[in-house]
Amino acid sequence: MSNTLPVGALLERAYAQTPNLPIERCYIGRDAAAQLGGFSAKRCGNSCLVISDAHTHAVGKSALDALRANGKEISEHIFDESHLDATAELGDRVAEIGINADFFVAIGSGTLCDLAKHAGTKLKRPALSFATAASMNGYTSGITAVKLRGLKRTVPCTPTLAVFADPEIVAAAPPRMAAAGVADYLSKCSAGADWRVANILRGEYYDENALRFYEGALDRVLETTSRVGTGDPEAVAIALEALLLSGLSMLVAGSSAPASGGEHLISHYIDMKQALYGTPNDLHGVQVGVATVHCLQLWEKVLALSPDSIHPDLLADAQPTNEQIEQWAIEDWGADVAAEVITQWKQKARPRDVLRAEIAAFRDQLPQIREAVSKDLLPSTTVANAIRESGGPTAPEGMNAPIEEYRNALTRARYIRNRFTVLDLAAELGVQ
Ligand SMILES: [Zn+2]
Structure with missing residues (x-):
């Protein structure tokens, strides 16, 4: 049903509902x-x-x-x-x-x-x-x-x-670009859950208004991914409209959090490594898509935990020490960049007793957390299929990136930014 709306209708609705958006006009048309x-x-x-x-x-x-x-x-x-x-x-x-x-x-x-x-x-x-x-x-x-x-x-x-x-121009771009866009858009499923749980467990700022920009757009994107894969201008325009709405959600939230969580940290980690090596990056969305599938799988494992299996004392004791993390940062980035990484990490690190309480809070609120993030999450298989249909990779082998750095990113990307994501939550819960 949502597919019967003309391209641009969701943007028009968003503008009607949100006065004074700083971007005066978002227009898609011939x-x-x-x-x-x-x-x-x-x-x-x-x-x-x-x-x-x-x-x-x-x-x-x-x-x-x-x-x-x-x-x-x-x-x-x-x-x-x-x-x-x-x-x-x-x-x-x-x-x-x-x-x-x-x-x-x-x-x-x-x-x-x-x-x-x-x-x-x-x-x-x-x-x-x-x-x-x-x-x-x-x-x-x-x-x-x-x-x-x-x-x-x-x-x-x-x-x-x-x-x-202009949809005809946008659809004529290299096909991998639209696939990257679909993946960048779908990353909001995992990022949105990260943002919500950062609010529940850490009291971080959250704004439900940002979600308004996703209503209807997600279904349309999922319905049209196979046509994105064939370069169909209407399908590519639908993906672009969803992406423009996603950007607006960040503007309204005053933060990239609605559309940038753990999966973006993994992509940024790889970009930083490529900068160190002087090698070119793959497209942002391609990297983000592969990482999104990983983060959604992490979410599935985290939410499937049984409260009885979560032992806050043992888990808190099992966390790496700050000395260990500093050493990893120096190995990864050299002393200068490591100092920046450690500054970010220290803003998010918690002393053992606070961490223990956080893990206990997760355990005690697990049913409510499952319910809350169900508004954001999609099954990892659904997102992987959508990315694949649109022509993008869903496994690290499909990226133009060093695979060993991708693997390092899965455990170490969480240190490069102070944003609390599923990468932190999974590490605290001993989930890989
Ligand atoms: Zn992005």
């Missing part, structure tokens, strides 16, 4: 370029810096034409790097190139959008996005993913002022 031009005429100044890469420049020509048709003075920067990386330095460079521009336009996907957001934030000027792939949820987020002091971090930024996407 006339996206004209809509971008019209929007820029009303809301932006005269001159713009358009950033793209060789591929997105070619497919996004309609956006440039529309800006010109609306009298904009365009300067362009076309990146030729095949593996562009969103770093703060590169974002600063975009700001320098666009120092005289009234606004920025990114024709591209995650990295280019992040660079435009970074530059726009730095210069306090608007950034618009002309999306060319349904590959991740960052088009509408208020964060950029950058490497900072060796850590993969999400840094707050001003979100784009508007996002436009």
Whole structure:
């Protein structure tokens, strides 16, 4: 039934229900370029810096034409790097190139959008996005993913002022990109459960309003994944709409927590290792998808525990010491980055007696926790099938990443960020 809604209807509903979203317009349609031009005429100044890469420049020509048709003075920067990386330095460079521009336009996907957001934030000027792939949820987020002091971090930024996407262009992107997007979207199943339990067990901030952005979208994505796999424009547009809503949920929550949990830490760990080796990353969503299947399996094991089998004293005693963790961090990252990792970890580490109480609270509230996270979780097999149908890998062998680092990430990624996730919960409960 949800499939009968036109693409864009869920975004319209989200906008109707949520006044004053900082992203003024999210538009998916064949006339996206004209809509971008019209929007820029009303809301932006005269001159713009358009950033793209060789591929997105070619497919996004309609956006440039529309800006010109609306009298904009365009300067362009076309990146030729095949593996562009969103770093703060590169974002600063975009700001320098666009120092005289009234606004920025990114024709591209995650990295280019992040660079435009970074530059726009730095210069306090608007950034618009002309999306060319349904590959991740960052088009509408208020964060950029950058490497900072060796850590993969999400840094707050001003979100784009508007996002436009033409389904035909988005569906023509390399198929692995849309599969990555489906996986990035579905990661919210595990991430949402992580977020909820961080609230239940640790009293961390939680905002039920963020969930509103998922109503109806999840079913539509699950119904259309096999068509995503064949590059069907409507199915890819449905995935993109879900991703735009996912980004909005993070904006409303003021945190990436609704869509970024343990599975994102695993992906970030691999990215950090690739940065150390100087080797290129796989797509964010591809890594996140493989890790999501793992995290959902962890959730299944954690929730299947019998309270009688949970012994808080024994489990608390079995946790690695801070000295051990510091040693691992130095092995993994070298002394400088390890210091950053340890800072993150110490914000989340708990003394033994508190940990013991946390494990006991989990044991005592297990029925309520099962009930609560059932609103977020999907079976790991359902998510794996959806990713597979959309054309993405669900096992680590399918990623372009060193498999031994993926395996290390399963136990060590939890140390790189202060966010409490199923990776912590499972480790505390002795579940692997
Ligand atoms: Zn993501």
